[in-house]
Amino acid sequence: MSRRVTLFDIADALGISTGTVHRALHDHPGVNPMTRMRVLQVSKNMGYRPNMAARLLSQKKQFRISVNTLKGTTSFWDEVRSGIQEEAQALGTHGAEIEFRTFPCLGEGEEEAFEAALAGESDGIILFPSRPRNLRIWIRRASRSKVPVVCVSTDAPESNRLAVVSVDTMASGALAGDLMGRFLNHRGKVAITLSALDITEHTEKLAAFEKTLKTFHPEMSLLDPIEDHDVEPEAYDKCRKLFAAHPDLAGIYVTTEASMPVIQAAKDAQLLDRLTIIATDLFPALIEQIRAGKVTATIYQRPHTQGRLAFRVLQEFLVHGKCSAFRVALAPHLVMPGNLDFFLEKQASGRTNARAAAAASDGPSNFSYNYD
Amino acid sequence: MSRRVTLFDIADALGISTGTVHRALHDHPGVNPMTRMRVLQVSKNMGYRPNMAARLLSQKKQFRISVNTLKGTTSFWDEVRSGIQEEAQALGTHGAEIEFRTFPCLGEGEEEAFEAALAGESDGIILFPSRPRNLRIWIRRASRSKVPVVCVSTDAPESNRLAVVSVDTMASGALAGDLMGRFLNHRGKVAITLSALDITEHTEKLAAFEKTLKTFHPEMSLLDPIEDHDVEPEAYDKCRKLFAAHPDLAGIYVTTEASMPVIQAAKDAQLLDRLTIIATDLFPALIEQIRAGKVTATIYQRPHTQGRLAFRVLQEFLVHGKCSAFRVALAPHLVMPGNLDFFLEKQASGRTNARAAAAASDGPSNFSYNYD
DNA sequence: GTAGTGACCGTAAACGTTTACGGAGCCTTT
């Protein structure tokens, strides 16, 4: 009831020293199994809970963490980075020093970036594995040298990553299915585009989309998925063919960021006005289309929050030595013409926040939160 | 470049003591204006940023904060409380001691609860102002005694509250409008129910809903809003009358938690199957209706996150003495049959997390995150 | 019998900030 119980209290109760108590609680070598047991017992009984502030203060380590992401062709990765920054600052001095390493496009230079991170003695790595297969061995190598790796946005299966932070793909796909079904009045033919069928995230979205349609809108039909391999011309060509082959297509769900080629193809096929398009993420070109009503809705994957949580998981591991969640899955947000401005404001304030926080000495600014 | 700059570094550079530097940086009395200027100047130049860990550790205050909310008739407030708990634990020892004071129903006992909080020497209060007008003077009184008050879910205008955490009402109303328009193919007659027109949140939702309909679906018509004053029979009766007067009603947006009376009224009026209902929040009875397809969608106000952020804002103020955001607005989540399970899982894991964290001594469990 | 080797444990100094206390000057009052 009275005060908080500390290491000293435990030590006192057992007639031993805080050093021993600490070693016992942390499985450090050099402590008699008997005393360890007693320490664990007593600390549990007394309801000991460590003081994080003291812990952080005493382990004066300045973490160096590397953030390996795609260069900001779209705003997505800029926002991920700003989320990481923001969460890092929030911890004050202990907000590790962060090194950003970007690679120009998918699959190019990411291994080199990873190598640089390892060479640079990073204590942890936040990573977008654009080619998961290629990075597997690198991640394993890192984990052998005790360097934890957190994947953002996309998983790297079978590697020894510490955790994955991403949007919940099932919830995304299912939401798209729900909406498509309702928007189209439970009937019609719909299509889906994705990057490649061997990327877990995309097959999961597909599966959830398909299942939702089958379950709640059984009269609708889903065409075979279109793979664009993240190549814009490929997306355009395949969609043109799709539209030619199915002039009665009612809707299309674009799971990748590359929605512009799809829109262009629809426009060129004179289909844009009667096609219901559900896109993914939010970037300037898409914003116009939403405002113009050409794209009905987009599923926003909250890059800023992904960044924040990725940092938080990594930080927690580096400090506590444990990882509370292997998989952090976010609920996506739905953006439509009416609430579009809300998200644009959030994005903008996120950017200014990042700048303000970087410039400020003590964080005196009264900018607003950016919890998207 | 090298190491972090500390109070000592600044003091050393100026040939003064850390005590003076600290007083200067914090506007404490007893420091020469001249030296204060120089300290501020140098600390800015050297890029000083305080070490939160040290600060937390040294100001050995154990905050006592009171959480005044509605008794858990619905799960909403349970989740708010669990969010507060969770964020409090995350800070380790410094996770203030939290006293929950609940009042049985809207407007009953909340002033007494507030009084008790003040009498109990709380350092801060997190509050659901169910009757904002009545609480105004109490909040003012608290602020006079330097006790910060954070409102969750609903604002108490014209009071001296420190901050407000809630879902973004504009985004909610606009989303409902967008969806209603699309679900109903841009035409038809729709209605809206709310608690009372003098509650800011509800009029904002109404305004956003109306504006979105007008802007993007001008052919639709919106009936006058129905006020239920949070009284279930009143909601039922008024809806029965509404349905009788408008048998061709196409959709209804329920902004309050009291969606069950509306559903019941629709059922009794034989309207349930051709009415598009968009509800608010998520609770067992509603879940059934969503699964059964009677309710098309619900706008989830993320109570857990509201709780988390409310605590975070308050904590920040108590520690730093400043409040980074007066208004924290969350984007709502859209729940539909397909992604319903995702949210139910999150809710469940939130509950077990709260219990696990409370029981654990050091948080050894590897439960999963609950970022909704 | 002495040196060496472990296993186990205590000691004390960090970590950076906050804050109660006291002291040095200087000016006013009696």
Next chain:
DNA sequence: AAAGGCTCCGTAAACGTTTACGGTCACTAC
């Protein structure tokens, strides 16, 4: 001239944990 008050500032002890270092004991090996 002594006493008191004021302003400004230095000192040092906290806060609770981590960790490098050293010490004590028992046991083995020569």
